[in-house]
Amino acid sequence: MKPFAKNPLRFTFYVSRFTSHVLRFTFHVFLLLLIFATANTALAQQPTPSDDEVNIIAKQLYCPVCENTPLDVCPTQACVQWRKLIRQMLAEGKSADTINQYFVEQYGARVLAEPPRTGLNWLIYLLPPLAFLAGAYILYRAFRSWRALDKQPAGAEEAETPAAEDEYVTRLEEELKKRQ
Amino acid sequence: MIADFGFGVLVVTFILSFFSIGAALYGALTKSYPWAESARRAMLLTFPLLTLSSLALLYLLVGGHYEIQYVYSVTSNSMPLYLRITALWGGQAGSLLFWAWLLSAFTSAVTLRKWERDREFLPWVILVSSVTLAFFLSLVIFFENPFMSWWQTVSGEVAAMFRPAGAVLLTPRDGRGLNPLLRHPGMIVHPPLLYLGFVAYIIPFAFAIAALITGRTDDRWIRITRRWTLWAWLFLSLGLVLGARWAYDVLGWGGYWGWDPVEIASLMPWLTGTAFLHSVIIQEKRGMLKQWNMLLIILTYDLVLFGTFLTRSGVLSSVHSFAQSAIGPMFFAFIGLTFVSSVSLLIYRWNDFKAEVEMKSMLSREALFTLNNLIFIGVLIVCFWGVIFPLISELVTNQKVTVGPPFYERATAPLFGALMLLMGVAPLSAWGHSTIKTLGRALWKPALLAALVMAVILAAGMRNAVALIGFGLVALVLIVTLYEFWRAARARSKTSAENFFLALWKLTGRNRRRYGGHIIHISMVLMAIGILGIEVFQTETQGTLPQGSSLELAGYTVKFDSVAQFDTAGGRNVTRAVVSVFKGDRYLGDLYPRRDYYYESSQPMTIPGLYSTLADDMYIILVDWQPISASGATFKVYHNPLVNWLWIGTFIFVFGILVAAWPEKDS
Numbered sequence: 001m002k003p004f005a006k007n008p009l010r011f012t013f014y015v016s017r018f019t020s021h022v023l024r025f026t027f028h029v030f031l032l033l034l035i036f037a038t039a040n041t042a043l044a045q046q047p048t049p050s051d052d053e054v055n056i057i058a059k060q061l062y063c064p065v066c067e068n069t070p071l072d073v074c075p076t077q078a079c080v081q082w083r084k085l086i087r088q089m090l091a092e093g094k095s096a097d098t099i100n101q102y103f104v105e106q107y108g109a110r111v112l113a114e115p116p117r118t119g120l121n122w123l124i125y126l127l128p129p130l131a132f133l134a135g136a137y138i139l140y141r142a143f144r145s146w147r148a149l150d151k152q153p154a155g156a157e158e159a160e161t162p163a164a165e166d167e168y169v170t171r172l173e174e175e176l177k178k179r180q
Numbered sequence: 181m182i183a184d185f186g187f188g189v190l191v192v193t194f195i196l197s198f199f200s201i202g203a204a205l206y207g208a209l210t211k212s213y214p215w216a217e218s219a220r221r222a223m224l225l226t227f228p229l230l231t232l233s234s235l236a237l238l239y240l241l242v243g244g245h246y247e248i249q250y251v252y253s254v255t256s257n258s259m260p261l262y263l264r265i266t267a268l269w270g271g272q273a274g275s276l277l278f279w280a281w282l283l284s285a286f287t288s289a290v291t292l293r294k295w296e297r298d299r300e301f302l303p304w305v306i307l308v309s310s311v312t313l314a315f316f317l318s319l320v321i322f323f324e325n326p327f328m329s330w331w332q333t334v335s336g337e338v339a340a341m342f343r344p345a346g347a348v349l350l351t352p353r354d355g356r357g358l359n360p361l362l363r364h365p366g367m368i369v370h371p372p373l374l375y376l377g378f379v380a381y382i383i384p385f386a387f388a389i390a391a392l393i394t395g396r397t398d399d400r401w402i403r404i405t406r407r408w409t410l411w412a413w414l415f416l417s418l419g420l421v422l423g424a425r426w427a428y429d430v431l432g433w434g435g436y437w438g439w440d441p442v443e444i445a446s447l448m449p450w451l452t453g454t455a456f457l458h459s460v461i462i463q464e465k466r467g468m469l470k471q472w473n474m475l476l477i478i479l480t481y482d483l484v485l486f487g488t489f490l491t492r493s494g495v496l497s498s499v500h501s502f503a504q505s506a507i508g509p510m511f512f513a514f515i516g517l518t519f520v521s522s523v524s525l526l527i528y529r530w531n532d533f534k535a536e537v538e539m540k541s542m543l544s545r546e547a548l549f550t551l552n553n554l555i556f557i558g559v560l561i562v563c564f565w566g567v568i569f570p571l572i573s574e575l576v577t578n579q580k581v582t583v584g585p586p587f588y589e590r591a592t593a594p595l596f597g598a599l600m601l602l603m604g605v606a607p608l609s610a611w612g613h614s615t616i617k618t619l620g621r622a623l624w625k626p627a628l629l630a631a632l633v634m635a636v637i638l639a640a641g642m643r644n645a646v647a648l649i650g651f652g653l654v655a656l657v658l659i660v661t662l663y664e665f666w667r668a669a670r671a672r673s674k675t676s677a678e679n680f681f682l683a684l685w686k687l688t689g690r691n692r693r694r695y696g697g698h699i700i701h702i703s704m705v706l707m708a709i710g711i712l713g714i715e716v717f718q719t720e721t722q723g724t725l726p727q728g729s730s731l732e733l734a735g736y737t738v739k740f741d742s743v744a745q746f747d748t749a750g751g752r753n754v755t756r757a758v759v760s761v762f763k764g765d766r767y768l769g770d771l772y773p774r775r776d777y778y779y780e781s782s783q784p785m786t787i788p789g790l791y792s793t794l795a796d797d798m799y800i801i802l803v804d805w806q807p808i809s810a811s812g813a814t815f816k817v818y819h820n821p822l823v824n825w826l827w828i829g830t831f832i833f834v835f836g837i838l839v840a841a842w843p844e845k846d847s
Binding site: 128 | 550558591722
């Protein structure tokens, strides 16, 4: 009456069969879900990307025809075509980087808003800060040499109030003090 | 006939300018006053002559004489009268003539002043202006002649000043017309103001060179040209802002400044000019930075030429370079020549222009002004390098690159921030000597208030660091500047019987330059509010709408009502949409974004619809539409917070300059 009492192994066998069923089932469900999920995202990419999504990429590109006008606002026919191309590539699931890269390969680095950070182009990023630092250093040295030249003690009281250069106001304020 | 007359007058003026150069040089070298006087009269004569020549060109433009090549290229039958007049500076040749005319006007005005005290300057000032004038006239006569006619020869059509052998005059029925971008009322004011600013800077430069040559080391040249410099600065600044406004109204990219090379070309002389405006005060007050001021005005002069060169030579391709020609090398040579010779002169005189006093403290007013100059030069370096680099890249690696807004914004934003900080601190520091203690005592209260403003903004939910710092600096400058006014006016009203406002008025009148400067600082931070608003908080969306449906952005709703297409005056085909704008449920009004298509040049223009308040602008562009069914249209909508303060600041700016530059009663 106790079907499994004689053979406990048999019990374990059933249990393991059961668990393996469960596991297999879960696995299948998981697989199905996975397929479903990927199918779902694939479906989500089917409708054409919105104008805003296109513009995010177009904003950073410059067409070689109408120089200095970003692609997202350029009204010429050529740029309309370019935006269509971006939309198509987005619909194909291509990333922003891939699209940028495509345009660079097709039309050269000039389509980017800034020169790519390679080779000679580093000059544009390095020269202005270096020149500025050099200027600041020269100014600092000049200040130091001027201060060294200045033999007068530093505690000049002439600069008591910031308005000292306006003699009129200073005089007025002195008058006020006398009256009080 | 009229064209021959105009050209003949040009040639006479050209010869006259050479006479002026020779007479001035001879008069200066032999110290012979009659020769200098003769040069002055020759210079004075160039103005009426160039006026005649310009009037001749205007006559041709207004009358539609399309047999003249220039008239053909910039006007057409469909253009209204005002645009035909503005066509004088609408193309290359005409604008160079206009430049020369302005220069002769300014030089005449300056030679008419009383010269008793500065007789030794006169021939040199005339020399410098005449050389510049002769250069521009040579461009107009030999390279870009606006009076050339069309001729039909056996080999085809040619443009020439004089009839080629066997040729017949060709008279087209209609012209090509002005570039659609320029067909705007902005054309009346923006280019002339910019040119006025450019040309007016020639005058202080001429005086600086005169001071260098004569070795007169005092600040006389600065005092004579002080008002000139202010006017030049006003014109240039207004030219820049009006250009920005024009771009905002017609270019249809939701902004006002695109860091286009040609915009930068006119910003660069403004940067050195603004630095100069500050540093001359130090020379006047303390006798310092004499060599530096010379260098700044030389730079400004050559950047003015460089700006004209960039716009006129076609070396850059940008929205502005509608003018392309072969005058590039000429400009290049002239800029190089004037720069090298001026700087050589400065080096030759270097020791004569040493400072009378040395700088004592790093926190003194003069030290902070010097720092301000360093930062302006920093912005200049960024701008100059950004404009030049694509040319270098093309020359060296044959690779064309774009240096666009992200580069300039990243590089200049901290520098502009530092300038604002200086605007807040410098008025509180003293001339000669300031210590951390004295400056700190003056600064801590305004700084605390500004920090409080920042805290309030932070508490209100703003988390953007750039905006937070920016608005904090704006608050600091406003507090310091207004406090300066209040403190001085209160002191005055306590001693005199005047009430506070009368005291404020009189005080400003007594020291126009200082308080005018303060007003200008206020205008600058108001502009900064607008710039921060649009740069940091601009949002945008785009959508294709069926008729009757709507788009939402930043609490506004834009409903597409209808679209219509029709031909209109000026050779345009207009596609005009009607959209209604709501905030929440409240109806605000209709807007009419449109696309103008110019048949003559087959160019489209995008004119936005604009709903503007002090808090924000709704800026709507018609991007696309379905032509026949009129069932749908694509709109791009920008929300531009606070941008109006940029234009409000401009009005206050003009007021500030008028206060600073208004003639004193005694002079």
